Amino acid sequence: MTQVPLGRIVRELVLGLLAIVTAAAVLVPSFLVVHLLYRSGLYQLLIATVGVGVLLMLYQARMRPVLRSAAAPPAASIGEAIGGEPATERARDTAAAFRIWGGVPLETLRVALFEAEPDRRSRLTPALCAYVRDHALTSAALAWAFAEVGGGRLLLLREPESIGQPLAPLMGVLAGAEERSFRHLWSAEGPAGYEQPVGFATVVLAQPLAGHEAELHSAAVKVGERVAALADMAGVEALMSQAEGAEPPWVLWLAAGRDRAVRRQVYVALEAAFGAGGPAQRVSRYDLIACDALVPLRPAGARSALEV
Amino acid sequence: MNLGLLGVVLIIAVALLFDFINGMHDAANSIATVVGTRVLRPFQAVIWAAFFNFAAVFVFGLSVANTVGKGVIDTKIVDERVILAALVGAIVWDMLTWFWGLPSSSSHALVGGLVGAAVVKAGWGAVVTSGLEKTGIFIVVSPILGFILATLVASALRALFRNTRPALANPVFRRLQLLSAAAYSLAHGSNDSQKTMGVISVLLLSTGHLGGHFHVPLWVIVACYTSIALGTLAGGWRIVRTMGSRLTPLEPYGGFSAELSAATSIVYAAQLGVPVSTTHTIAGAIAGVGAARRASAVRWRLAQSIVWAWILTIPAAAGVAGLIWLLLHLVPS
Numbered sequence: 001m002t003q004v005p006l007g008r009i010v011r012e013l014v015l016g017l018l019a020i021v022t023a024a025a026v027l028v029p030s031f032l033v034v035h036l037l038y039r040s041g042l043y044q045l046l047i048a049t050v051g052v053g054v055l056l057m058l059y060q061a062r063m064r065p066v067l068r069s070a071a072a073p074p075a076a077s078i079g080e081a082i083g084g085e086p087a088t089e090r091a092r093d094t095a096a097a098f099r100i101w102g103g104v105p106l107e108t109l110r111v112a113l114f115e116a117e118p119d120r121r122s123r124l125t126p127a128l129c130a131y132v133r134d135h136a137l138t139s140a141a142l143a144w145a146f147a148e149v150g151g152g153r154l155l156l157l158r159e160p161e162s163i164g165q166p167l168a169p170l171m172g173v174l175a176g177a178e179e180r181s182f183r184h185l186w187s188a189e190g191p192a193g194y195e196q197p198v199g200f201a202t203v204v205l206a207q208p209l210a211g212h213e214a215e216l217h218s219a220a221v222k223v224g225e226r227v228a229a230l231a232d233m234a235g236v237e238a239l240m241s242q243a244e245g246a247e248p249p250w251v252l253w254l255a256a257g258r259d260r261a262v263r264r265q266v267y268v269a270l271e272a273a274f275g276a277g278g279p280a281q282r283v284s285r286y287d288l289i290a291c292d293a294l295v296p297l298r299p300a301g302a303r304s305a306l307e308v
Numbered sequence: 309m310n311l312g313l314l315g316v317v318l319i320i321a322v323a324l325l326f327d328f329i330n331g332m333h334d335a336a337n338s339i340a341t342v343v344g345t346r347v348l349r350p351f352q353a354v355i356w357a358a359f360f361n362f363a364a365v366f367v368f369g370l371s372v373a374n375t376v377g378k379g380v381i382d383t384k385i386v387d388e389r390v391i392l393a394a395l396v397g398a399i400v401w402d403m404l405t406w407f408w409g410l411p412s413s414s415s416h417a418l419v420g421g422l423v424g425a426a427v428v429k430a431g432w433g434a435v436v437t438s439g440l441e442k443t444g445i446f447i448v449v450s451p452i453l454g455f456i457l458a459t460l461v462a463s464a465l466r467a468l469f470r471n472t473r474p475a476l477a478n479p480v481f482r483r484l485q486l487l488s489a490a491a492y493s494l495a496h497g498s499n500d501s502q503k504t505m506g507v508i509s510v511l512l513l514s515t516g517h518l519g520g521h522f523h524v525p526l527w528v529i530v531a532c533y534t535s536i537a538l539g540t541l542a543g544g545w546r547i548v549r550t551m552g553s554r555l556t557p558l559e560p561y562g563g564f565s566a567e568l569s570a571a572t573s574i575v576y577a578a579q580l581g582v583p584v585s586t587t588h589t590i591a592g593a594i595a596g597v598g599a600a601r602r603a604s605a606v607r608w609r610l611a612q613s614i615v616w617a618w619i620l621t622i623p624a625a626a627g628v629a630g631l632i633w634l635l636l637h638l639v640p641s
Contacts, residue, residue, distance in 0.1 A: 053452040
């Protein structure tokens with residue numbers, strides 16, 4: 001059993017109490033106001049509630065552009081967290097583009113598949129990596145670039161809800177892109193913390209034969225369970241896209257590990273699950289591109305590699 | 309129609325079945341966020357929610373039961389046929405909306421069912437206008453209140469923890485979600501069980517099994533809480549089409565904010581004796597958490613279908629119950 005340091009327990013307790021006090025500080029006065037309104041009349045309560053709801057919505061949608069900015073970088077200490085250093089003035093404390101997600105399941109992932117014109121192929125990977133690197137500096141959300149194994153396509157995997165930068169600049173570099181959203185189906189318990197770097201990650205995109213959706217889902221979960229049991233795996237997820245018309249939905253299978261040595265065992269397991277004769281009609285595998293090594297960090301004030 | 313003791317027992321069984329289905333159907337709301345954020349495994353979460361659904365028996369009063377029992381329709385016109393029509397009407401409407409994928413409220417379906425059967429039997433005079441008015445207003449107030457409170461709580465927490473590392477903040481909120489999920493399950497048990505208690509009690513009153521005045525017997529309280537807890541237990545993972553992830557992706561702080569805001573809104577309404585939709589309230593709260601991040605994080609199309617469910621449930625369940633009352637009327641006594 002892992003020993004948790006006393007300092008961490010105390011920090012968590014303080015933060016927990018702080019969260020409860022904050023919630024109470026919001027809820028108690030709110031209910032006092034609600035009760036006053038209720039006592040003054042049901043219709044007053046109705047009008048006030050609807051009015052405040054609409055105003056709040058308008059404020060969030062129209063009058064708060066900061067909500068569309070990048071996610072705040074993490075604090076280095078609890079003192080800094082509570083002290084509230086302006087988030088925008090400090091870069092992330094890790095430059096790694098690839099951090100393991102922090103124990104939160106990936107509810108939705110947006111997948112973009114890119115294919116470059118033959119003469120621009122050499123620029124595609126660095127451009128995509130530059131996007132990923134820039135994104136990693138400003139956001140805690142996942143954005144990883146993958147290259148197709150035995151093919152020429154690139155895949156960008158990202159959490160759509162917390163995008164710091166729009167994908168539009170990248171589109172200028174690319175010949176064509178196909179985007180699809182995937183929703184969480186299953187995941188293995190990942191120990192995971194954002195600080196841990198990823199040694200490797202692999203994605204399998206598989207489309208079931210018509211009527212074999214459940215079978216493919218089951219195969220994805222089974223191989224996920226098998227892979228999650230391997231040493232040094234960080235997380236395994238299975239996601240599914242929305243069915244479009246008569247076309248069966250796609251399954252996205254994602255695994256990340258800390259140690260590259262375990263990759264071979266993952267690939268062997270995948271071959272057995274998604275290989276020929278299985279429930280999938282189309283299968284493609286993508287491996288994480290080492291963008292940290294490929295694209296150096298952009299110096300402050302320099303133009304982004306996306307601005308081509 | 310006078311079915312005697314056997315008939316009363318059968319109708320009580322239908323009412324408890326309604327409560328069971330309610331628990332099973334709403335298990336998703338109680339455990340979606342704790343499972344979605346990996347705080348508990350699905351089976352652990354179901355047991356957690358079922359336990360606190362039942363524990364509500366020791367915590368809350370019976371204001372909602374009193375409202376449903378005597379604050380929606382005149383108790384004098386109530387008989388077995390009215391109660392049976394109301395229950396079957398509510399169940400049929402719940403099943404239809406389940407089939408159509410509309411997030412319907414079984415509380416409102418039951419209120420609609422009572423109104424429909426009473427109006428067909430005795431005209432509009434049988435409706436307690438003040439009770440219906442209060443319920444109708446809270447159909448709108450309760451989800452919006454959940455939305456507002458969750459937006460405020462989530463915004464406050466985001467501001468406070470904006471620079472805290474996710475690796476530190478997430479475990480804290482994952483543990484806090486155990487508390488908020490328990491609070492939500494208590495609130496759910498309290499609100500949703502009580503409406504069935506009200507229906508059973510008014511049935512007992514109308515058939516002379518309750519003495520001269522309306523009250524909720526202890527065995528009815530225990531039976532209803534047990535039934536909803538068993539329903540939640542039976543809900544399991546299969547039925548969890550997570551309301552959380554359908555409306556907006558949730559992080560642990562979001563789950564905590566949504567559950568706490570929804571729970572307090574439901575408990576507040578329960579103290580006032582107003583039956584509210586727990587589904588709509590948690591949906592409003594989850595949308596509020598999404599909106600606190602940014603408005604476009606919420607799937608407004610689903611929110612739109614919830615609004616349709618607000619509008620349609622009471623009249624539609626009333627219509628179905630009215631028809632069923634007419635059919636039962638054809639059955640000879």
